[in-house]
Amino acid sequence: MGIRLEFVLIILIVMTIVLTTMVELTDPKATNIEHYKELEFHNTTFIDVDNKQMQAKLYTTYGLRKEGVLSLDKLRYHTKNIKLLLADKGTYKEDILYLDGNVSLQEKEGFLYITDHANYHQDTHMLHITSDFVAMMNKNIIKGKTLSYNTLQKEGNATKIDAVIYTSEK
Secondary structure, three states, rough: OOOOOOHHHHHHHHHHHHHHHOOOOOOOHHHHOOOOOOOEEEEEOOOOOOOOEEEEEEEEEEEEEEEEEEEEEEEEEEEEEEEEEEEEEEEEOEEEEEEEEEEEEEEOOOOOEEEEEEEEOOOEEEEEEEEOOEEEEEOEEEOOEEEEEEEOEEEEEOOOOEEEOOOOOO
């Protein structure tokens, strides 16, 4: 009345199969990570160039790229028409730079714009100020609610403006 070797081997094989299918080899904490950093940097300068010259320059104290969106802190940006664009926070997504907190734009030979929120479209060179703003050049002061401004053609449309403009006599 002995146990046959084939019966013992079948039981061992079945137990091995059951145990291997029951054991989970992956770490559930590692697979549940939804967001991860693609790129992180500190005190970095980016220079956008084409075949002939520099197109734009951006400096930031901290940046993080996550899921294709670049977040920037304390950024400084300039191009051939923009002397200096400053903001506390910026988010770059699909050629649009979303600016928040102490946003200021100083044009070369033009106005200084100050606001809290703005969007800069890099491909069209349009600045859209989405909150109250103040624009100053010499003694000229313009205040308004919103502004769409083309930095290449130096043309803009504003809403609810209050302006003091000095003109020369002819």
